[in-house]
Amino acid sequence: MTDGPGGPRQGTNGEGAARGATVEDVVLSANTAFYNAFEAGDLDLMAAVWLPEPDPVCIHPGNAAIYGYAEMMRAWAMIFANTPYIQFFLTDVQVRVDEDVAYVTCTENVLSSGEGAPEEGFAGGKALATNVFRRTSSGWRLWIHHASPVLSSGGRQEEAP
């Protein structure tokens, strides 16, 4: 993942933060680990990112929610199989921690090939993501990922209200 200005520090599993790191830094490292696993298309890395239970939930832009660890990992395998290349550049990163739960919100600026991209080309897109993490004895684990479409024009989408 490429960090934007003021973006989160690099980290591999949310537990490797430097000595003296704040809890927010550690949560941001867990957030980075999620996007690194996505970019790498690595199921083992992705499996380590998530809280196994109670049922995690994952919502990709414009798609229905996927509930439960096993179901979600099957979905990640499908996504990885259909995504030869993907890169995330995160902006507008915000983190808040409340004891053993934390959220990170960010704009995902995405460059990808595969489904939806021109043949042998790349497609760009934007999504707004909310990622909720739980603190466990083995580090912060992702429990909720909700990403939703952002209009490239930056304008308001039709909505209710």
Added chain:
Amino acid sequence: MTDGPGGPRQGTNGEGAARGATVEDVVLSANTAFYNAFEAGDLDLMAAVWLPEPDPVCIHPGNAAIYGYAEMMRAWAMIFANTPYIQFFLTDVQVRVDEDVAYVTCTENVLSSGEGAPEEGFAGGKALATNVFRRTSSGWRLWIHHASPVLSSGGRQEEAP
């Protein structure tokens, strides 16, 4: 709010659940209280729904995130002023509780007048919502609301990936 088949029980503030109610029932009552406050356009009810701190976050479909209790309440005042009528019919309601944190996901089937609706008429819309609650000494409070557009066709939206 009109509950769909198998939808949550009615409740006013997330603390009025019947004796013998499960923790899931109580969380669903808090979720109902949020939509009741939205429908009523009542700032006092809405103020009581949310966790004041650390900064709650609220994302309306296709819009940027709003952080912090005071900022969010200003936004609700604007929304209520521009929404003469709104009704929610929730479907696909799922709830999971992990100690002092819980999420509810649901499809918001919305009927509204005001901005975006035909003059003196109504507009319908759908959104997919993730609502995250925290357990406090005075009941479950909403900390995160992320609602995103759903295509009326039920198909996939363009996304990356």
